[in-house]
Amino acid sequence: xLSRVADSLYWMSRYMERTDGILRMLKINYAxxxxxxxxxxxxxxxxxxxxxxxEQATSxxxxxxxxxQYMVTSKENTNSVLNIVTRARENAxxxxxxxxxxxxxxxxxxxxxxxxxxxxxxxxxxxxVSILDILIRQGLLYYxxxxxxxxxxxxxxxxxxGKFLERGVQSADILDxxxxxxxxxxxxxxxxxxxxxxxxxxxxELYLKTYRSGFxxxxxxxxxxxxxxxxxxxxxSINQLQRYFERLKSDRNKDAYHKIDFMIGRIRSRVKYSTVxxxxxxxxxxxxxxxxxxxxxxxxxxxxxxFAYT
Amino acid sequence: MQTNELLNSYxxxxxxxxxxxxxxxxxxxxxxxxxxxxxxxIEELNKKEELAKRLFMSQGITFTVYSSGEGIEKIFPFDxxxxxxxxxxxxxxxxxxxxxxxxxxxxxxxxxxxxxILKDGIVPVEMVYSCPHFLREMHGFPIPYDIYVHIAGxxxxxxxxxxxxxxxxxxxxxxxxxxxxxxxxxxKRIFPDLIPKNNVRTVTEYPNILHRNLxxxxxxxxxxxxxVLLTPGIYNSAYFEHTTLARLMGVELVEGRxxxxxxxxxxxxxxxxxxxxxxxxxxxxxxxxxxxVFQPDSMLGVSGIMSAYRKGNVAIxxxxxxxxxxxxxxxxxxxxxxxxxxxxxxxxxNVPTYQLGNPEEREYVFANMNRMVVKKTNESxxxxxxxxxxxxxxxxxxxxTEILKDxxxxxxxxxxxxxxxxCYMNGRLKPRRVDLRPYALCGPDGIQIVPGGLTRVALxxxxxxxxxxxxxxxxxxxxxxx
Numbered sequence: 001x002l003s004r005v006a007d008s009l010y011w012m013s014r015y016m017e018r019t020d021g022i023l024r025m026l027k028i029n030y031a032x033x034x035x036x037x038x039x040x041x042x043x044x045x046x047x048x049x050x051x052x053x054x055e056q057a058t059s060x061x062x063x064x065x066x067x068x069q070y071m072v073t074s075k076e077n078t079n080s081v082l083n084i085v086t087r088a089r090e091n092a093x094x095x096x097x098x099x100x101x102x103x104x105x106x107x108x109x110x111x112x113x114x115x116x117x118x119x120x121x122x123x124x125x126x127x128x129v130s131i132l133d134i135l136i137r138q139g140l141l142y143y144x145x146x147x148x149x150x151x152x153x154x155x156x157x158x159x160x161x162g163k164f165l166e167r168g169v170q171s172a173d174i175l176d177x178x179x180x181x182x183x184x185x186x187x188x189x190x191x192x193x194x195x196x197x198x199x200x201x202x203x204x205e206l207y208l209k210t211y212r213s214g215f216x217x218x219x220x221x222x223x224x225x226x227x228x229x230x231x232x233x234x235x236x237s238i239n240q241l242q243r244y245f246e247r248l249k250s251d252r253n254k255d256a257y258h259k260i261d262f263m264i265g266r267i268r269s270r271v272k273y274s275t276v277x278x279x280x281x282x283x284x285x286x287x288x289x290x291x292x293x294x295x296x297x298x299x300x301x302x303x304x305x306x307f308a309y310t
Numbered sequence: 311m312q313t314n315e316l317l318n319s320y321x322x323x324x325x326x327x328x329x330x331x332x333x334x335x336x337x338x339x340x341x342x343x344x345x346x347x348x349x350x351x352i353e354e355l356n357k358k359e360e361l362a363k364r365l366f367m368s369q370g371i372t373f374t375v376y377s378s379g380e381g382i383e384k385i386f387p388f389d390x391x392x393x394x395x396x397x398x399x400x401x402x403x404x405x406x407x408x409x410x411x412x413x414x415x416x417x418x419x420x421x422x423x424x425x426x427i428l429k430d431g432i433v434p435v436e437m438v439y440s441c442p443h444f445l446r447e448m449h450g451f452p453i454p455y456d457i458y459v460h461i462a463g464x465x466x467x468x469x470x471x472x473x474x475x476x477x478x479x480x481x482x483x484x485x486x487x488x489x490x491x492x493x494x495x496x497x498k499r500i501f502p503d504l505i506p507k508n509n510v511r512t513v514t515e516y517p518n519i520l521h522r523n524l525x526x527x528x529x530x531x532x533x534x535x536x537x538v539l540l541t542p543g544i545y546n547s548a549y550f551e552h553t554t555l556a557r558l559m560g561v562e563l564v565e566g567r568x569x570x571x572x573x574x575x576x577x578x579x580x581x582x583x584x585x586x587x588x589x590x591x592x593x594x595x596x597x598x599x600x601x602x603v604f605q606p607d608s609m610l611g612v613s614g615i616m617s618a619y620r621k622g623n624v625a626i627x628x629x630x631x632x633x634x635x636x637x638x639x640x641x642x643x644x645x646x647x648x649x650x651x652x653x654x655x656x657x658x659x660n661v662p663t664y665q666l667g668n669p670e671e672r673e674y675v676f677a678n679m680n681r682m683v684v685k686k687t688n689e690s691x692x693x694x695x696x697x698x699x700x701x702x703x704x705x706x707x708x709x710x711t712e713i714l715k716d717x718x719x720x721x722x723x724x725x726x727x728x729x730x731x732x733c734y735m736n737g738r739l740k741p742r743r744v745d746l747r748p749y750a751l752c753g754p755d756g757i758q759i760v761p762g763g764l765t766r767v768a769l770x771x772x773x774x775x776x777x778x779x780x781x782x783x784x785x786x787x788x789x790x791x792x
Contacts, residue, residue: 002580002581004565004567004579075380093370094544095563096553096556097553097562101557104370105368108369108370248581252583253581307581
C-alpha cells in the first residue's frame with residue numbers, strides 16, 4: 001500500500017473518532033447544562049477538544065449556544081466538527097480507490113449534512129439534541145459501513161490503528177481534565193458529576209453493573225483506565241491498537257515493525273499491570289500524561305516509518 | 311396527455327439539424343423516449359431532475375471551485391434527456407475514427423523517427439517544428455508496439471445537413487470518460503426500465519478494455535504488473551474522474567510525490583518499502599511529467615521518469631509528445647495523412663481550416679471574420695477562441711492584432727451550425743446544440759471504441775460553445791443496437 005494512502009486512511013479514521021468523541025461529549029454536557037446551569041461549566045469540554053486560551057474559554061463557559069456553535073459549525077475553530085469532518089473527507093477523497101464506494105459516499109454525505117444551513121440554524125434556535133443526534137447517527141453509519149464493507153487488509157489495519165490511538169488519547173485526556181477540574185480531589189462525591197462523565201463516554205450502565213456501592217472516584221478511574229471490557233477504556237484502546245498493528249507484520253520493513261511493536265508492547269504492559277493504587281501513588285495526572293506521551297510517540301514513529309513519502 | 315405541453319415550444323432553428331425532430335415529426339430512434347416522457351407529469355419530471363442532481367452530489371461527482379479560501383462543490387450540469395445515435399450512424403462514426411486513429415498513430419511514429427511525411431512534403435516541416443508540443447526529446451524513442459495514442463477522445467459535430475465532421479483530435483490526456491459512465495448510471499436510476507426497452511448498447515466495458523490494454527503494455531514479463539494512474543492531485547478539476555477510473559480498474563491512484571526513480575526504474579513508496587511500477591496511465595500533461603527534462607519547477611511530476619521511459623523500464627500511456635498530432639494547425643493535414651499512410655479516402659470529414667500563417671488565407675479570414683471561429687492552436691477547453699458571428703467589433707480587432715504577432719498560433723474555421731438535441735428546461739423540451747466525444751482505446755490487439763461517449767451540450771439558448779468552462783453541460787449518450 002502507498003505510504004500516502006496509509007497516512008490518509010489513518011487520519012481519516014482519527015478524525016472520525018474525534019468527531020464521535022466531540023459529539024457525544026457535547027450531547028451529554030448539553031443535557032447536564034439543562035440540569036443545573038449555576039454549577040455547570042463548558043470549560044472542561046473546551047479544554048479537551050479545543051485550543052482556546054484560558055480567558056476565552058472562561059468567557060464563554062456558561063453560554064451553551066455559543067459553545068455548541070463554536071464546537072460544531074465554527075469555521076474558525078480548527079477542531080470544530082465541521083472542520084474535522086471536512087478533513088476526514090479530504091483524506092477519504094484522496095484514497096477513494098482504497099475505500100469502498102459506500103464508505104466514501106457516507107463521508108461525503110456527512111460533509112454535506114454538516115454544511116446544511118438548516119442544521120446550522122437548528123443548532124442556534126431549535127433543540128440541539130436532535131441536531132447532535134443526526135450527526136452522531138451519521139458517525140455511526142461510518143463505523144457500520146467501515147465494518148461491513150471494508151476488506152480486512154492493510155488499509156483496514158491502518159484505519160483501526162488510527163481509531164484506537166485516537167480513542168486512547170481521548171479517554172486519557174477526558175479523565176485527566178475532568179479530574180483536574182476538581183483539583184484531583186478523589187473524595188469528591190457529587191454523583192451527577194460522575195454520572196455525566198460516564199454517560200459522555202457511554203460507560204454509565206457498565207459502571208452501575210460493575211460497582212454496586214454508588215459513586216467513588218477510584219472506581220471511575222479503574223473503569224476508564226483499566227477495564228478491558230469497556231470499549232472506551234485506555235487499556236481496551238491499547239489492546240486493539242496492538243491487535244491491528246500486529247497485522248502489519250511482514251518480511252519487509254522488519255526493523256520499523258519491531259521498533260513500534262516494542263513501543264506498543266511497553267505501553268500496554270505499563271497500563272495492564274497498573275492498579276488504581278499504583279496509579280494514584282504515581283499521581284493521576286502524571287500517569288495519564290505519561291500514557292498520552294507514549295501514545296503520541298507511537299504516532300510519530302508510524303509517521304516516520306510507514307507514512308513518510310515526501 | 312401532455313404531449314403538446316412538453317413539445318409545443320420545441321422550435322428547431324432554421325438551417326439546423328435536430329437529433330430528435332425532422333419535418334415536424336419525431337425521428338424513430340427517439341420515439342420510445344418521447345412516448346415514455348409523455349406518460350409523465352411535469353412534477354414527475356422535475357422530481358427526476360432533482361434526483362439526478364442529488365445523486366451527483368451525494369456520490370461526490372463534483373468539482374471544487376475555490377473562492378475566498380473555501381471550496382464550493384459544483385456538479386457538472388446534466389440534462390436528463392438522453393442523446394440517441396442509431397446503429398447506422400454509429401457504424402459510420404466507428405469506421406471513421408478507426409481510420410483516423412490508425413493514420414494519426416503512424417504519423418506520430420513517422421514524425422518522431424524517419425519523418426518520411428515531412429521529406430515527401432505532405433506536411434510542411436515548419437508546421438511541425440513550430441508546434442510547441444513537438445518534443446525533440448522523443449526523437450528516435452522506442453515505444454512499445456509503436457502505439458502512441460492509447461486513449462483518444464475525438465470530438466465530432468454535425469452540420470445542418472446532418473453530416474458528421476471531426477472537430478478536434480484529443481490525443482494527449484482526453485477527459486470526460488467518467489461522465490460517459492456516470493451519466494449512464496444516473497439514467498438507470500432516474501428512468502427505470504427505459505434503457506433495456508430501447509435496446510441501448512452498454513458502455514460498462516470501458517474500464518475493462520482499458521485495463522487489459524494497460525496490462526499488455528507492461529515491459530516486465532509478469533503475471534501481475536503494477537499499474538498506476540498518475541493524477542495531479544485532489545485539486546485537479548478532473549480528480550473525480552481519476553478516482554473513478556482507478557477504482558473501476560482496481561489500479562493504484564498515485565501522485566507524483568508517491569513515485570521515485572532509481573537506476574532508471576520507477577518505484578512507488580509503500581508501507582513495505584519501494585515497489586516497482588510497470589505501467590503509468592498518466593493524467594499529467596507532458597510539460598509537468600519530468601522536471602529534469604521539461605518544466606523544471608513542476609511539482610506534479612517525477613524526476614527521472616523520462617530516463618526510465620527511454621530505457622523501456624516503464625510504459626507511459628498516452629505516449630509523450632502526442633500534442634504534435636492534435637495541434638489545431640496540424641489538424642488540417644490529417645486527411646492528407648490518411649491518404650499518404652493508408653491510401654484511403656477519409657471517411658469522416660474535417661471542418662475546413664484556414665492557416666493564418668499563410669498570408670492569402672489570413673486575408674480571406676480577416677475579410678470574413680463574422681462567419682469564422684478563430685482558435686488558438688494550443689489552447690483547449692474553449693479558451694482562446696473567438697466566435698466571429700457573436701463577437702463585438704472591438705474583440706475582433708483585438709484578435710486581429712494578436713494574430714498578426716504570431717500567425718502560426720491561430721487557425722480559423724467557418725462557423726458550423728451544430729446540430730441540436732432536446733433538453734429538459736422548466737417543464738418543456740428545448741433544442742440545444744450538442745457535440746459528441748466517443749472514446750477510442752488502442753492496444754496491441756487493435757482499436758476498440760466503446761459504443762457511447764460524452765455528449766456535451768450548450769445549455770444557453772443559441773450558444774454554439776459546449777465546453778464546460780463556458781456554461782456547457784452533458785447528456786447520457788445512447789448508441790442503439792441495430
